[in-house]
Amino acid sequence: MSKTLKFAVLPGDGIGPEVMNVALKVLEAATKPSGITLEYESADVGGIAIDNHGVALPDSTLDVCKASDAILFGSVGGPKWENLPPKEQPERAALLPIRKAFSLFANVRPGLLFKELVDASPLKTERIPDGIDIVCIRELTGGIYFGQPKETRELENGELEAIDTMVYKTSEIERIAEVAAQTALGRGKRVCSVDKANVLETSVLWRKTVTAFFEEKYPELELSHMYVDNAAMQLARDPNQFDVLFTENMFGDILSDEMAVICGSMGMMSSASLGTAKNGHGQPFGLYEPAGGTAPDIAGQGVANPCAQVLSGAMMLRFSFGLGDIADRIEAAIKSAVQNDIRTGDIAFGKKAIGTEAMCDAIIERL
Numbered sequence: 001m002s003k004t005l006k007f008a009v010l011p012g013d014g015i016g017p018e019v020m021n022v023a024l025k026v027l028e029a030a031t032k033p034s035g036i037t038l039e040y041e042s043a044d045v046g047g048i049a050i051d052n053h054g055v056a057l058p059d060s061t062l063d064v065c066k067a068s069d070a071i072l073f074g075s076v077g078g079p080k081w082e083n084l085p086p087k088e089q090p091e092r093a094a095l096l097p098i099r100k101a102f103s104l105f106a107n108v109r110p111g112l113l114f115k116e117l118v119d120a121s122p123l124k125t126e127r128i129p130d131g132i133d134i135v136c137i138r139e140l141t142g143g144i145y146f147g148q149p150k151e152t153r154e155l156e157n158g159e160l161e162a163i164d165t166m167v168y169k170t171s172e173i174e175r176i177a178e179v180a181a182q183t184a185l186g187r188g189k190r191v192c193s194v195d196k197a198n199v200l201e202t203s204v205l206w207r208k209t210v211t212a213f214f215e216e217k218y219p220e221l222e223l224s225h226m227y228v229d230n231a232a233m234q235l236a237r238d239p240n241q242f243d244v245l246f247t248e249n250m251f252g253d254i255l256s257d258e259m260a261v262i263c264g265s266m267g268m269m270s271s272a273s274l275g276t277a278k279n280g281h282g283q284p285f286g287l288y289e290p291a292g293g294t295a296p297d298i299a300g301q302g303v304a305n306p307c308a309q310v311l312s313g314a315m316m317l318r319f320s321f322g323l324g325d326i327a328d329r330i331e332a333a334i335k336s337a338v339q340n341d342i343r344t345g346d347i348a349f350g351k352k353a354i355g356t357e358a359m360c361d362a363i364i365e366r367l
């Protein structure tokens with residue numbers, strides 16, 4: 001089999017370039033035995049793009065993305081660009097336009113905490129004896145963050161009034177339900193849909209649409225519903241009761257951060273944002289990035305944990321290139337390294353800490 005994977009590499013700022021370098025080496029090593037060629041093109045994004053081109057997302061970078069089947073993204077921003085106006089801030093000026101350009105409507109975040117790392121979680125370790133293994137899927141382009149009208153207006157008595165609007169169409173609900181179903185098929189076959197159907201009209205439609213969708217298309221999956229307030233409690237109480245949970249934009253924004261914190265180190269958390277378009281491999285076009293940021297406090301020191309970036313690369317293989325078996329091997333290699341106490345500082349807990357490059361070698365050795 002000879003297959004070429006064409007993807008855009010946008011390392012960005014801070015620890016971005018350091019951990020991206022590791023991700024590319026691991027992807028190279030993991031795919032080579034299968035005769036797969038990586039054909040990636042790197043481009044500036046974020047603060048470095050502001051310095052080099054005057055804007056956080058140059059047209060030339062967007063063109064590189066458009067010519068690719070997926071985007072492997074580092075992270076953007078940092079103290080140097082903090083004083084720019086909000087609209088020009090690297091995160092907002094780079095990520096939002098990319099999401100828009102590729103209609104990235106589904107954010108998939110694994111909540112993965114290895115058994116060996118339960119100390120990293122603020123939860124009591126006896127509540128998660130085997131670690132955590134769930135997935136949170138957030139709708140990314142609809143709901144109250146984008147609904148119109150969205151404005152502040154002056155009332156007749158001079159008082160100000162602000163309005164945000166929560167809107168969802170059945171087609172938007174069905175496409176995110178499809179991502180949740182596909183994710184659950186490759187895992188524990190259980191899906192929990194999170195809403196607030198006791199109060200919100202959009203949630204009533206959400207629940208009705210989701211129920212009908214799973215009855216018709218995925219009767220083999222176990223579907224449950226939960227109100228978002230309860231879901232927030234249940235996540236902190238017993239996260240492993242979930243397999244795949246999925247929800248609308250604002251609820252997902254909040255729940256996915258809650259999930260990230262109960263899963264411990266930012267240095268281990270990956271994410272995928274999937275689009276409506278299919279790429280040249282007949283798979284969803286997607287953007288893959290660590291859940292953490294640029295970690296300015298440790299940037300340039302060679303100590304960042306590259307695992308989140310490597311795991312993001314593995315997600316890219318799984319979702320955008322249909323190479324789930326190679327993704328599994330990369331995940332297993334990372335797990336094996338951690339099990340053998342090969343760890344960067346953020347997850348060392350008093351054990352010996354190694355640097356970014358040494359972690360890279362340890363992962364590749366175990367592939």
Ligand code: ATP
Binds near residue numbers: 015019268292307346
């Ligand atoms: P940003 O604005 O880019 O999000 P931040 O200051 O919020 O930057 P984060 O990157 O979100 O910083 O990181 C939060 C904390 O987690 C920092 O102390 C950082 O060092 C740590 N951290 C994040 N990613 C990693 C990583 N890959 N390896 C080690 N530590 C990390």
Ligand code: MG
Binds near residue numbers: 292293
């Ligand atoms: Mg941050």
